[in-house]
Amino acid sequence: MKVIQEKNVHIIDNKGAPPELVRLAQEAGSKCSTIDVVVFDAFIDKLKGNLGCFDPVIKTVIIDMGACVTNTAWMKKGILYIPNVWFNLVFSLFHEVAHAFQLEEEPTLIEFNELPEEFEEEANKIAEDSLIEWAKEGTIPRLSELNWAGDRIKSTLNKLYAQSPQTVLEELTVEGTKAAANALHASLSTDRYADEQERGQLLKSIDDGDIGTIVEGKKYLTAYEAINTTQEGHYEGH
Numbered sequence: 001m002k003v004i005q006e007k008n009v010h011i012i013d014n015k016g017a018p019p020e021l022v023r024l025a026q027e028a029g030s031k032c033s034t035i036d037v038v039v040f041d042a043f044i045d046k047l048k049g050n051l052g053c054f055d056p057v058i059k060t061v062i063i064d065m066g067a068c069v070t071n072t073a074w075m076k077k078g079i080l081y082i083p084n085v086w087f088n089l090v091f092s093l094f095h096e097v098a099h100a101f102q103l104e105e106e107p108t109l110i111e112f113n114e115l116p117e118e119f120e121e122e123a124n125k126i127a128e129d130s131l132i133e134w135a136k137e138g139t140i141p142r143l144s145e146l147n148w149a150g151d152r153i154k155s156t157l158n159k160l161y162a163q164s165p166q167t168v169l170e171e172l173t174v175e176g177t178k179a180a181a182n183a184l185h186a187s188l189s190t191d192r193y194a195d196e197q198e199r200g201q202l203l204k205s206i207d208d209g210d211i212g213t214i215v216e217g218k219k220y221l222t223a224y225e226a227i228n229t230t231q232e233g234h235y236e237g238h
């Protein structure tokens with residue numbers, strides 16, 4: 001049995017990170033001897049647009065909330081913008097924490113400038129599993145609870161309103177509910193559903209109340225279902 005020594009993690013929050021994200025960082029970091037500091041910042045030049053990084057020399061995880069707000073990869077899978085940002089934040093945190101655990105297990109990794117691909121793949125897999133675990137119980141924070149990221153999202157939605165009012169209204173309508181992905185868009189963006197009939201079955205399950213949620217007459221998948229339906233790696237980090 002491995003005894004996990006819990007320890008304190010120093011959080012440096014330069015912009016105003018979501019409290020739930022800070023909590024996840026503290027929880028994960030306290031179990032890992034190779035994490036001393038977790039930094040939350042935005043648009044960090046040296047990250048070159050990546051969502052996060054782990055610096056093994058100073059045992060520091062850095063999350064770029066700016067990149068997490070602008071990266072829209074999850075949306076290609078039917079996931080709404082606000083959940084997309086939240087998934088980026090949580091996924092990048094767990095991905096970088098996974099690198100810290102890799103270093104704890106394999107101290108010689110500190111010699112690599114770029115980790116071998118298998119370590120990136122493993123970090124992605126761990127991040128995906130951790131995000132799914134989180135989604136089983138977790139609720140996507142409201143815009144006000146996303147702090148700095150929430151303010152950026154609001155400003156993006158304001159700019160988008162003129163050209164695409166329906167999109168913005170949909171985001172604001174489902175904000176604070178269990179909805180994370182438009183069920184039809186999500187089902188069309190994956191090859192999990194072979195045909196019209198299977199997609200129909202999915203929508204019927206939502207109507208029957210077995211899965212998902214209905215908001216203002218529209219059918220949605222929850223965070224857990226949305227990730228499970230659409231999962232495949234897309235992480236842009238280090």
Ligand SMILES: [Zn+2]
Nearest residue numbers: 120123237238
């Ligand atoms: Zn990585």
